Amino acid sequence: xxxxxxxxxxxxxxxxxxVSCSTVSRALQGSPLxxxxxxxxxxxxxxxxxxVPSAVGRSLVTRKTNTIGVVVTTIADPFMAExxxxxxxxxxxxxxxxxxxxxxxxxxRETIVVESFLERRxxxxxxxxxxxxxxxxxxxTRMRVPLVLINNQFPEPFEHSVEIDNAxxxxxxxxxxxxxxxxxxxxxxxHLGHQSDAERYNGYRQALDLAGIALGPELVAAGDGRIEGGxxxxxxxxxxSHLPTAVVCYNDMTAIGALRAARAHSLVVPRDISxxxxxxxxxxxxxxxxxxxxxxxxxxxxxxxxxxxxxLLAGRKCEPHVKxxxxxxxxxxAAPPRSPDGVRG
Amino acid sequence: xxxxxxxxxxxxxxxxxxVSCSTVSRALQGSPLxxxxxxxxxxxxxxxxxxVPSAVGRSLVTRKTNTIGVVVTTIADPFMAExxxxxxxxxxxxxxxxxxxxxxxxxxRETIVVESFLERRxxxxxxxxxxxxxxxxxxxTRMRVPLVLINNQFPEPFEHSVEIDNAxxxxxxxxxxxxxxxxxxxxxxxHLGHQSDAERYNGYRQALDLAGIALGPELVAAGDGRIEGGxxxxxxxxxxSHLPTAVVCYNDMTAIGALRAARAHSLVVPRDISxxxxxxxxxxxxxxxxxxxxxxxxxxxxxxxxxxxxxLLAGRKCEPHVKxxxxxxxxxxAAPPRSPDGVRG
DNA sequence: ATGAAAGCGCTAACAG
DNA sequence: CTGTTAGCGCTTTCAT
Numbered sequence: 001x002x003x004x005x006x007x008x009x010x011x012x013x014x015x016x017x018x019v020s021c022s023t024v025s026r027a028l029q030g031s032p033l034x035x036x037x038x039x040x041x042x043x044x045x046x047x048x049x050x051x052v053p054s055a056v057g058r059s060l061v062t063r064k065t066n067t068i069g070v071v072v073t074t075i076a077d078p079f080m081a082e083x084x085x086x087x088x089x090x091x092x093x094x095x096x097x098x099x100x101x102x103x104x105x106x107x108x109r110e111t112i113v114v115e116s117f118l119e120r121r122x123x124x125x126x127x128x129x130x131x132x133x134x135x136x137x138x139x140x141t142r143m144r145v146p147l148v149l150i151n152n153q154f155p156e157p158f159e160h161s162v163e164i165d166n167a168x169x170x171x172x173x174x175x176x177x178x179x180x181x182x183x184x185x186x187x188x189x190x191h192l193g194h195q196s197d198a199e200r201y202n203g204y205r206q207a208l209d210l211a212g213i214a215l216g217p218e219l220v221a222a223g224d225g226r227i228e229g230g231x232x233x234x235x236x237x238x239x240x241s242h243l244p245t246a247v248v249c250y251n252d253m254t255a256i257g258a259l260r261a262a263r264a265h266s267l268v269v270p271r272d273i274s275x276x277x278x279x280x281x282x283x284x285x286x287x288x289x290x291x292x293x294x295x296x297x298x299x300x301x302x303x304x305x306x307x308x309x310x311x312l313l314a315g316r317k318c319e320p321h322v323k324x325x326x327x328x329x330x331x332x333x334a335a336p337p338r339s340p341d342g343v344r345g
Numbered sequence: 346x347x348x349x350x351x352x353x354x355x356x357x358x359x360x361x362x363x364v365s366c367s368t369v370s371r372a373l374q375g376s377p378l379x380x381x382x383x384x385x386x387x388x389x390x391x392x393x394x395x396x397v398p399s400a401v402g403r404s405l406v407t408r409k410t411n412t413i414g415v416v417v418t419t420i421a422d423p424f425m426a427e428x429x430x431x432x433x434x435x436x437x438x439x440x441x442x443x444x445x446x447x448x449x450x451x452x453x454r455e456t457i458v459v460e461s462f463l464e465r466r467x468x469x470x471x472x473x474x475x476x477x478x479x480x481x482x483x484x485x486t487r488m489r490v491p492l493v494l495i496n497n498q499f500p501e502p503f504e505h506s507v508e509i510d511n512a513x514x515x516x517x518x519x520x521x522x523x524x525x526x527x528x529x530x531x532x533x534x535x536h537l538g539h540q541s542d543a544e545r546y547n548g549y550r551q552a553l554d555l556a557g558i559a560l561g562p563e564l565v566a567a568g569d570g571r572i573e574g575g576x577x578x579x580x581x582x583x584x585x586s587h588l589p590t591a592v593v594c595y596n597d598m599t600a601i602g603a604l605r606a607a608r609a610h611s612l613v614v615p616r617d618i619s620x621x622x623x624x625x626x627x628x629x630x631x632x633x634x635x636x637x638x639x640x641x642x643x644x645x646x647x648x649x650x651x652x653x654x655x656x657l658l659a660g661r662k663c664e665p666h667v668k669x670x671x672x673x674x675x676x677x678x679a680a681p682p683r684s685p686d687g688v689r690g
Numbered sequence: 691a692t693g694a695a696a697g698c699g700c701t702a703a704c705a706g
Numbered sequence: 707c708t709g710t711t712a713g714c715g716c717t718t719t720c721a722t
Binding site for chain 1: 707708709710713714715716
């Protein structure tokens with residue numbers, strides 16, 4: 001007698017309560033059409049039977065899953081993690097669940113992952129640091145699934161996005177360094193071709209230009225947005241015969257790597273060389289030295305993007321491009337240079 | 346003419362190809378029963394039509410969603426984030442998607458979240474640092490959904506779990522401190538009643554007992570597993586008239602908070618006081634000073650737990666309790682004490 | 691190798 | 707206020 005047991009369904013409850021499925025359905029949804037007592041009785045029975053209505057059955061008819069898909073490069077990246085906290089909180093608040101997937105910053109994986117979301121019929125999708133950006137439009141239009149991008153890395157604007165205003169922030173950071181007396185300021189970027197990197201580089205460049213500082217290309221190095229890449233790039237910079245007195249890093253992880261490399265070269269930051277980050281991760285206060293950086297409102301960005309997506313889902317109109325502003329956070333990794341140019345003292 | 350458009354379904358493809366739904370279904374699943382040419386033709390048509398089969402329709406009949414639910418306290422916690430990376434990678438590898446939810450370490454929210462997972466008919470559930478532990482058993486047994494816990498915080502063993510072997514690791518850490526010459530060693534814990542905390546405390550206690558060190562209760566303080574709690578607890582410890590020479594912290598976040606408090610009290614670590622963490626978060630190398638800690642194989646734990654869950658789903662038998670071992674990582678936050686007891690020098 | 695038919699669990703007109 | 711009916715998109719016997 002190996003009968004396959006199936007979880008109790010709405011029919012079981014209907015039978016137990018001596019009513020129709022519709023009545024059960026309505027009672028459980030709190031429909032005002034149902035007699036209060038019957039509704040109560042049904043709820044009691046359902047509860048006693050341990051009945052948990054199936055969202056998949058429901059979704060099939062309502063064509064809504066109350067689920068959003070979010071794709072990150074990797075959730076181990078603390079920037080992503082903080083944005084996702086904001087997303088999950090806002091989504092949950094509105095009754096949505098979140099499907100999470102990692103793309104490892106590969107366009108291929110990103111596409112696969114979005115397709116798996118589509119197959120699962122998510123109501124909307126959120127992509128952080130997308131490599132594909134505008135290329136989604138055809139697919140998503142066809143599927144009628146709204147998409148919003150957070151810090152789009154694809155070099156074309158996307159219809160719905162929330163982004164940090166990179167250039168002004170990066171420029172403010174560089175100007176701060178210039179005000180401290182630096183003239184020879186290097187830049188460690190992200191992978192080539194990423195949009196945030198391009199914009200942050202532009203901000204850096206603008207500040208230099210406005211200050212009338214002309215710098216050779218040997219002062220810009222490419223990292224990978226992570227500690228390792230930052231350390232390597234910094235290593236290359238420190239092999240230069242004519243050292244920079246400061247370096248603007250693409251983000252905090254890069255800066256942490258640069259910090260490591262500086263230490264490995266027996267350089268003391270900021271005495272021997274100044275360094276700045278971008279993001280303001282929670283660790284910035286506790287690195288050695290604490291990092292001067294730009295604060296991105298990470299949770300807020302997650303929340304804003306989720307809000308935009310929910311607006312789209314509800315057919316409400318909304319601002320399609322949200323730019324948030326960064327904020328300079330001065331800590332201890334930048335100080336006036338010992339000598340105005342970078343000749344080792 | 347405001348016709349509601351619905352996404353193309355299997356029927357549309359069947360009609361377009363002049364075959365039945367069954368044939369389309371089989372062709373798309375790569376069933377060997379279908380003529381190779383028809384199958385190819387159908388696939389082409391489906392692709393051209395941009396047809397994406399609905400997992401919700403499929404799930405309704407197969408009673409499988411290929412989804413697992415994972416609940417964390419908060420994904421902003423870097424420990425959680427690293428475990429989740431491992432989970433997502435392993436799940437994805439096996440064709441599963443992950444639903445992510447945050448419990449904020451509240452038993453109430455944890456329960457709500459698990460129920461929402463059940464409603465969505467996830468195939469299995471993974472809970473990190475669960476506050477509810479064994480209390481799930483009835484619900485999940487009824488729903489026939491396997492659950493595995495990672496670092497269960499509920500003070501009873503749970504049927505399926507992967508856990509760090511806390512006591513030996515914590516004891517090794519404390520013994521290391523004793524070997525350095527410390528006698529007055531404090532402990533900053535987590536919220537009271539959490540299992541990991543109790544076990545780590547026990548390890549600490551064992552080491553002291555074996556060394557014949559008797560310490561008063563004023564040397565154990567409670568934190569909250571986060572930076573703020575660590576800082577506060579350390580503050581209280583540093584108000585003692587007779588200071589400890591070393592403090593064992595529940596985890597790295599706590600230790601980072603303790604580091605801040607020490608700095609605020611103008612104490613230099615490890616010269617004035619030694620400090621240890623637990624977890625080995627990626628930042629440990631870059632704090633000031635770098636943290637001596639216990640490494641937890643975080644991704645591996647995520648992967649192991651996912652593997653166990655998949656075994657359960659497949660009806661394979663598996664080791665129900667996996668314990669992984671921590672590893673002492675010596676860095677620079679602990680050193681021999683200046684004076685053997687903690688009288689301020 | 692293919693089709694017809696039934697049904698997964700639920701909701702939503704529509705009727706009463 | 708409640709029941710009947712149909713159908714969401716798919717898979718899966720069972721025939722053929």
